[in-house]
Amino acid sequence: MQIKNKLFILSDSLNPDIYINIIVSSVRQFKVKEVELIHILDEDNESENKLSMSSKILKQFELILEGKYNLYNNVTGTYTVEELEGYNDDIYNFYKKSYDVFAKHVNENNVTLNEFFYIIKKIKNSTDFLFDITGLKKDMLTNLIPVFIENNIMHDIYYFERQTLWKYNQFDLLHNIQQSEMKYDKILKDRTILYLTEKKSVSKKRTFFFGFTFLIIIGSFGFILAGNSIDVFGVIGTVASFISLIPSAYDWITKQKNSIV
Numbered sequence: 001m002q003i004k005n006k007l008f009i010l011s012d013s014l015n016p017d018i019y020i021n022i023i024v025s026s027v028r029q030f031k032v033k034e035v036e037l038i039h040i041l042d043e044d045n046e047s048e049n050k051l052s053m054s055s056k057i058l059k060q061f062e063l064i065l066e067g068k069y070n071l072y073n074n075v076t077g078t079y080t081v082e083e084l085e086g087y088n089d090d091i092y093n094f095y096k097k098s099y100d101v102f103a104k105h106v107n108e109n110n111v112t113l114n115e116f117f118y119i120i121k122k123i124k125n126s127t128d129f130l131f132d133i134t135g136l137k138k139d140m141l142t143n144l145i146p147v148f149i150e151n152n153i154m155h156d157i158y159y160f161e162r163q164t165l166w167k168y169n170q171f172d173l174l175h176n177i178q179q180s181e182m183k184y185d186k187i188l189k190d191r192t193i194l195y196l197t198e199k200k201s202v203s204k205k206r207t208f209f210f211g212f213t214f215l216i217i218i219g220s221f222g223f224i225l226a227g228n229s230i231d232v233f234g235v236i237g238t239v240a241s242f243i244s245l246i247p248s249a250y251d252w253i254t255k256q257k258n259s260i261v
Helices: 016-030 054-065 089-104 113-123 138-150 190-225 232-260
Strands: 006-010 034-040 068-073 078-083 106-111 129-132 157-162 182-186
Touching (some): 016 054, 016 089, 016 129, 016 157, 016 182, 034 089, 054 089, 113 138
Parallel strands (some): 034 106, 129 157
Antiparallel strands (some): 068 078
């Protein structure tokens, strides 16, 4: 079993049940000990985009442990506390550990996209975390996936999926969903990650190749134009020889870098 210390939840949803399912799944599957809710602000409208979900999630957790449930009415925007059907010690124990983790070790931040990029760069060399993107708006997800790939954070992006219809009531809570009806899994499969990693390596190699080639050609023609050589074809042959060595040079540099790491 993989153990992850910290769960980052990228959150846009206003439904606390989604986050409860995510937190319970990650605590049970990865032994997560800390939770951070991150709301990425719409930089064109920051004042109306700030969220505060941790208190709502905590309240729902507490009600569940008491055998109750806070039902949200999407039409009226109001809540009604009702009895949790089938409540017993098993349900209490199912949620208690996750509640303890969340209640004692939760942090919540509203950040700009640039601030989020800084968070990514700070943790990219660690393996002690996972990201959950279940509650993230899809247009924001398309902006973030390339950033995750660029910073080699591809193995640790998870989402919660219910494969049957959502009921928008207490029967959407994890203990009411059959194992066959849900999954908590990586958004990028291992085969996809391998493909992207190879493409990324090829892309870097291509950038290195053309950049170095461009510098050699410019330098060579500068040498010729300065009158330092009348043997143009000789210079071109020398340039061609240097260019043929570039892929090998790149592979050697990459190998040395990896051996140091």
